[in-house]
Amino acid sequence: MTALISLNNAKVKTFEEQYVSSPFVDLNKIESQLFKIFEEEINNPFGVVVDYKNEVIYKLAKFISGNIKRSASIGIAGETASGKSTITLDIIDEIEQFSKVHNLKKVITRVNTDDYYYDRSEEVKKAGGIGEFAKNYDFDVPEALELDLMYKHINKLLSGETVMLPKYDMSGTTIRWDNYTKAEPSKIIISEGLFTLTDKIRNAFDFKVYVDIDSDIQKKRFFIRANERGLGSGAENIYQNASNKAQIHIRPCKNIADIVLSGEAEREGYKIFVGKILSIINQIHF
Secondary structure: OOOOOOOOOOOOEEHHHHOOOOOOOOHHHHHHHHHHHHHHHHHOOOOOEEEEOHHHHHHHHHHHHOOOOOOEEEEEEEOOOOOHHHHHHHHHHHHHHHHHHOOEEOOEEEEEHHHHEOOOHHHHHHHOOHHHHOOOOOOOOHHHEOHHHHHHHHHHHHOOOOEEEEEEOOOOOOOEEEEEEEEOOOOEEEEEEOOOOOOOOHHHOOEEEEEEOOHHHHHHHHHHHHHHOOOHHHHHHHHHHHHHHHHHHOOOHHHHOOEEEEOOOOHHHHHHHHHHHHHHHHHHHO
């Protein structure tokens, strides 16, 4: 990214105006470059990529080359406290930095799966708090979220429509505000959450990513977060339930993922990985 030349004085253009497919683009060369990037990550003990399917190289090359001109959608899933939200934010940040260098707009839009949890705020009040409510309510199943609505929103964004997204309060109130955040259609739609790759929603994504993590590290992260959210004595039961339900609903998603990322790598590693892919776009289109 540091090698890119800033175009701050240039007229701001849409992604489509600058990102133009060239008839001279060598798809095989792009695939070779991508293969090298992915293999270097896998062979690096500190790399961010754990595994990937060969088909994702070809599909990614088609999008990068401009042969596929429509927007791309990325879904990122993993267990609670796996690091998926942090990884997603780092990916977004790296892409936004790239877009600033080239004065691009409408490049990436985030749709947070967690914002589609159903509002249970009245029930939480009656129970006397989230800790008591969670003893008799299961947040760790796909049915706790309105995934049909999320699917509809992503398809609208991919079709070029502006959408008003919901916003869910993760602090413990379980309040959901509908029509809260204005989301503009863009070149990339990215989503993350526990159930982002489950049956109801997975087909919305061109690229399916799973974040894998050692169970001991994940458990430590969970209890730190549980303390921050005031789950109190109910945290242990919530964790056990989350782990049991992950066995059913989340871990199988690893098998259908195009890319498996490590949830334990240094944060800068994810940005470097994405930066290498963006450098191919830079070479071809800019």
